[in-house]
Amino acid sequence: MQTNQPMQTQAPSVTDTTTLRYLDAAKLRLVRRGATLCVTIEGEVTHLGASFARLFPLSEPDRYFTLRGGDGKEVGLLVDARGLDAASLAGLAEELRRRYVVPQIQRVHGVKERFGTLEWSVTTDRGDCRFTTRGLRESVMQPTPGRYLLTDVDGNRYDVADYDALDATSRGFITRYT
Amino acid sequence: MPLIEPLPKSLRASVEAEGLAGEPAVVAVSTDFLPHGSYGREWLIVTPSRLRVFTVEGNGTEQDNAGNERGWLGGRLFGGGNGAGSTDTEKSNGSGAGVNGPAPSPRLEAKLDTLTSARTQSFVGGGALEAIIDGKSVELLRFTAGRQRTFSQVGRYLDQLAKHRAATAKGEAKEPPTIDEDKDSDKRCPRCRILLPEGTKICPACVNKTRVLVRLSGYLRPYRRQIVIITLMLLAGTLMGLITPYLSRPLMDVVLVPHGEPLPKAEREKWLAAIVAGMLLSQVVGLAIHITRQRAAAWLTHQLAHSLRMELYQHLQKLSLRFYDKRQVGALMSRVTQDTQQLESVLTTGSQVFVMPLLTLVGVVAILVSMDWRLFLCVIVPLPFVVALTRRTVRRLRHVWPRWWHTRMRLHAVINDSLSGVRVVKAFAQEDREVSRFGPRSLAVAEAGLDAERTWSTIMPALGFLSGLGALVVWYVGGRGVLDEKMTVGTLTTFIAYAGMLYGPLNTVTDAPRWFAQAMAAAERIFDILDTAPDVPDVGEPVRLPRIEGRVTFENITFGYDPLKPVLHEVSLDVAPGEMIGLVGHSGAGKSTTINLLCRFYDPVRGRLLIDGVDAKQIAQKDLRSQIGLVLQDTFLFSGTVAENIAYARPEATREEIMAAAKAANAHDFIAAKPDGYDTPVGDRGGSLSGGERQRIAIARAILHNPRILILDEATSSVDTDTEKQIQDAIARLIKGRTTFAIAHRLSTLRNASRLVVLKGGKIEEMGTHDELMAKKGEFFRLVEMQQEMSRIKAIAR
Numbered sequence: 001m002q003t004n005q006p007m008q009t010q011a012p013s014v015t016d017t018t019t020l021r022y023l024d025a026a027k028l029r030l031v032r033r034g035a036t037l038c039v040t041i042e043g044e045v046t047h048l049g050a051s052f053a054r055l056f057p058l059s060e061p062d063r064y065f066t067l068r069g070g071d072g073k074e075v076g077l078l079v080d081a082r083g084l085d086a087a088s089l090a091g092l093a094e095e096l097r098r099r100y101v102v103p104q105i106q107r108v109h110g111v112k113e114r115f116g117t118l119e120w121s122v123t124t125d126r127g128d129c130r131f132t133t134r135g136l137r138e139s140v141m142q143p144t145p146g147r148y149l150l151t152d153v154d155g156n157r158y159d160v161a162d163y164d165a166l167d168a169t170s171r172g173f174i175t176r177y178t
Numbered sequence: 179m180p181l182i183e184p185l186p187k188s189l190r191a192s193v194e195a196e197g198l199a200g201e202p203a204v205v206a207v208s209t210d211f212l213p214h215g216s217y218g219r220e221w222l223i224v225t226p227s228r229l230r231v232f233t234v235e236g237n238g239t240e241q242d243n244a245g246n247e248r249g250w251l252g253g254r255l256f257g258g259g260n261g262a263g264s265t266d267t268e269k270s271n272g273s274g275a276g277v278n279g280p281a282p283s284p285r286l287e288a289k290l291d292t293l294t295s296a297r298t299q300s301f302v303g304g305g306a307l308e309a310i311i312d313g314k315s316v317e318l319l320r321f322t323a324g325r326q327r328t329f330s331q332v333g334r335y336l337d338q339l340a341k342h343r344a345a346t347a348k349g350e351a352k353e354p355p356t357i358d359e360d361k362d363s364d365k366r367c368p369r370c371r372i373l374l375p376e377g378t379k380i381c382p383a384c385v386n387k388t389r390v391l392v393r394l395s396g397y398l399r400p401y402r403r404q405i406v407i408i409t410l411m412l413l414a415g416t417l418m419g420l421i422t423p424y425l426s427r428p429l430m431d432v433v434l435v436p437h438g439e440p441l442p443k444a445e446r447e448k449w450l451a452a453i454v455a456g457m458l459l460s461q462v463v464g465l466a467i468h469i470t471r472q473r474a475a476a477w478l479t480h481q482l483a484h485s486l487r488m489e490l491y492q493h494l495q496k497l498s499l500r501f502y503d504k505r506q507v508g509a510l511m512s513r514v515t516q517d518t519q520q521l522e523s524v525l526t527t528g529s530q531v532f533v534m535p536l537l538t539l540v541g542v543v544a545i546l547v548s549m550d551w552r553l554f555l556c557v558i559v560p561l562p563f564v565v566a567l568t569r570r571t572v573r574r575l576r577h578v579w580p581r582w583w584h585t586r587m588r589l590h591a592v593i594n595d596s597l598s599g600v601r602v603v604k605a606f607a608q609e610d611r612e613v614s615r616f617g618p619r620s621l622a623v624a625e626a627g628l629d630a631e632r633t634w635s636t637i638m639p640a641l642g643f644l645s646g647l648g649a650l651v652v653w654y655v656g657g658r659g660v661l662d663e664k665m666t667v668g669t670l671t672t673f674i675a676y677a678g679m680l681y682g683p684l685n686t687v688t689d690a691p692r693w694f695a696q697a698m699a700a701a702e703r704i705f706d707i708l709d710t711a712p713d714v715p716d717v718g719e720p721v722r723l724p725r726i727e728g729r730v731t732f733e734n735i736t737f738g739y740d741p742l743k744p745v746l747h748e749v750s751l752d753v754a755p756g757e758m759i760g761l762v763g764h765s766g767a768g769k770s771t772t773i774n775l776l777c778r779f780y781d782p783v784r785g786r787l788l789i790d791g792v793d794a795k796q797i798a799q800k801d802l803r804s805q806i807g808l809v810l811q812d813t814f815l816f817s818g819t820v821a822e823n824i825a826y827a828r829p830e831a832t833r834e835e836i837m838a839a840a841k842a843a844n845a846h847d848f849i850a851a852k853p854d855g856y857d858t859p860v861g862d863r864g865g866s867l868s869g870g871e872r873q874r875i876a877i878a879r880a881i882l883h884n885p886r887i888l889i890l891d892e893a894t895s896s897v898d899t900d901t902e903k904q905i906q907d908a909i910a911r912l913i914k915g916r917t918t919f920a921i922a923h924r925l926s927t928l929r930n931a932s933r934l935v936v937l938k939g940g941k942i943e944e945m946g947t948h949d950e951l952m953a954k955k956g957e958f959f960r961l962v963e964m965q966q967e968m969s970r971i972k973a974i975a976r
Contacts, residue, residue, distance in 0.1 A: 018842050018911060020837055020841045020846065053850065055837065055849075055855040056821065056833065056856050057853070057854055059856075059857050060833065064833060066855075068850075072851075074846070074850060141859065143857065
């Protein structure tokens with residue numbers, strides 16, 4: 001993605017590095033061409049190879065995005081995506097789904113304890129999978145009460161968004177091992 | 179106010195004889211050391227016109243001490259309690275005439291107008307009071323360290339007196355000096371003269387266990403109802419426990435081994451079923467009561483422990499830094515967690531283990547006596563031995579468990595130390611030494627534990643054996659009774675069953691002292707902290723300063739962490755709102771101390787700190803602290819997310835505000851690049867942040883906090899040049915419009931300061947702008963030169 005040179009008509013230079021720039025959703029157009037995301041700020045500039053990332057991925061996953069140009073520098077912030085047109089919104093959702101591969105755990109089938117590692121067998125929103133975590137409590141984050149984030153030995157993330165929404169068996173496994 | 183200690187009889191007589199009494203003494207204090215360097219007693223007596231030193235004759239200093247009627251000097255020096263003091267007094271009264279004989283004449287005498295200055299020198303283990311009289315330097319007297327505090331006061335007073343007289347002679351009217359009241363001079367309990375533990379006014383000897391218990395029960399008061407219910411259940415449960423053996427008597431005498439004319443078999447079968455059913459019923463009911471009670475008691479004790487823990491923790495947060503200076507954090511942590519837990523476990527298990535057996539004991543004794551009082555006497559034959567052995571061993575046990583606890587604590591501290599400083603350990607390749615430091619401590623824990631366990635496991639079975647002897651006696655005596663047909667088999671077996679119940683609880687009751695001692699020790703340690711008053715308290719009606727302008731005035735401030743060893747001397751400094759002051763000086767010059775005073779972590783010993791013209795002591799601490807921002811050398815981030823850390827001082831800040839602060843601190847870009855963005859965890863698991871990143875987060879925190887007064891302590895260190903530039907930019911934005919105090923060892927970073935204050939030995943050496951000081955070629959110039967030299971050397975070394 002980095003090889004895609006941004007074809008930008010240079011914006012009226014925003015060299016003020018001390019303040020944040022908030023983007024107006026109504027003026028943003030997102031188009032995906034193959035692997036490249038093109039973001040146009042209406043009347044200003046088009047960024048090729050742009051990317052969106054969450055600023056508060058855990059506490060505010062659906063708001064506060066940073067738009068980076070092809071050079072990786074921040075172009076501005078998008079607070080609320082609801083102002084985007086339908087196509088752009090879909091583009092954003094697709095971009096986020098590409099960037100954040102954090103399967104939602106829907107069901108825990110079993111946990112096997114083996115020499116200090118745990119082998120999980122789960123069903124997620126992206127399909128069934130097995131993964132291994134090390135240690136009992138070190139690989140679990142609890143960003144908010146009732147939410148668990150597991151990180152496996154390879155650095156993959158698994159999200160239990162709502163503990164109470166799980167079935168009793170799954171809840172039992174999570175309580176026992178986190 | 180005059181500083182008068184009660185004079186000994188001999189001296190009082192002579193002083194009165196010379197008519198000194200006509201002129202009231204302003205100072206009359208005794209020293210315990212003679213000028214030639216041996217113990218002895220001398221008195222310094224100062225009246226408005228004269229100063230005199232008396233040597234109190236007599237061989238025994240003890241007699242002189244005792245002559246001092248309050249006996250407090252004696253108590254102080256020789257550690258005797260009241261008892262020892264009073265016998266000494268009698269002795270001295272007896273020989274009073276002898277002492278009274280030669281009227282002591284002053285060893286040294288001077289008119290106060292000849293005194294030009296005075297000072298105290300402190301040596302190791304003592305000091306001297308020196309004065310300049312008639313232009314000559316004179317050692318007035320010497321003293322040991324115990325009297326240091328008093329004589330520094332006296333010295334200061336005499337000096338001020340001389341200065342005051344000189345000033346009045348020149349026609350400058352000034353207030354005559356007074357002797358400051360020495361607030362915390364008394365390190366001893368006013369009642370028993372025992373040395374008080376550091377930092378508390380609670381005398382361990384005068385605090386009795388009962389009071390601790392009474393105080394503890396204060397925490398129980400809100401749960402009165404539950405306690406009554408639990409107690410009732412205890413009673414009922416005990417009763418249920420007593421029923422089963424009681425039923426075994428008819429089981430034997432009526433059913434199994436009929437006494438006299440046996441009933442028909444069918445009848446006996448009915449009886450058997452009824453009795454066993456009764457036993458079952460009593461046991462089921464007992465079980466139900468037992469479970470309910472245990473659950474209720476567990477709830478109660480955890481509630482209690484929780485409220486105690488909360489109070490302790492709240493109090494710890496209130497205490498000033500001075501309190502923390504003296505203690506290890508590890509030890510405090512164990513107070514909050516372990517001591518409350520110990521208290522809790524004692525209250526749950528301990529109270530049950532103690533109360534339930536006691537009730538059983540009462541019930542069993544009543545039943546046994548009513549059944550056969552002679553046999554009962556046989557049962558209790560071993561009792562005196564058991565009691566005697568218990569009493570003898572309890573003292574040893576009381577000693578043995580706390581020792582184990584203490585060694586464990588020390589081990590804990592060592593682990594904490596070396597693991598938190600593991601980088602230093604590795605850097606100096608001192609792993610082996612750390613291990614060898616750990617070894618003896620670990621062994622000490624093992625030995626103390628071994629000692630405790632061994633003592634315990636020796637004494638308990640021995641007690642068990644002794645108590646078992648009673649049953650043997652009953653078997654024999656009761657068996658004889660059955661053979662002689664004076665007693666039924668049922669009575670005997672019932673008796674044996676109850677006798678077994680007698681010694682069981684007795685064992686646990688003898689266990690109770692240990693529980694009790696542990697609980698009281700834990701409670702005392704907790705109360706010790708709760709009783710420590712915050713030493714930087716808010717005044718009764720603090721002045722509210724919702725918005726500080728930022729004028730800071732140091733008014734003749736003298737301060738030392740130990741009041742006798744000032745770190746800052748008479749520092750005066752007036753800082754206008756919005757000024758940036760750079761504090762410069764060698765380490766130990768008083769830079770950090772200045773900052774500590776500014777934050778009001780400590781109060782000045784003398785002089786005043788004014789914020790916007792108001793004495794800092796009068797300002798509500800909340801107002802003051804909420805408007806002072808710190809960016810410290812070691813950027814401490816709490817466990818939590820980046821966003822939470824930035825918003826630490828203002829938890830209600832919006833995400834936009836947090837991001838704006840991060841942006842201004844040059845932190846937004848690196849935060850946004852993290853996979854978890856502002857939700858990235860920091861703190862104990864925040865190893866992912868670099869030093870420069872942590873610093874910028876700390877700056878963002880300060881920016882969001884938006885303080886009126888800002889303190890930067892060596893904010894840029896250990897980062898690369900690029901990061902440093904980013905940090906410098908961030909700081910430049912941060913200090914705009916705020917009164918700023920900055921400490922930096924790299925003097926070049928202070929170029930932007932409106933004024934530089936050069937501290938040396940706790941005094942302000944120079945003050946001015948960077949350029950002024952450079953032009954002046956004074957202390958600052960020298961420091962800069964030295965630093966440049968250093969960097970040149972470093973450059974060559976590279």
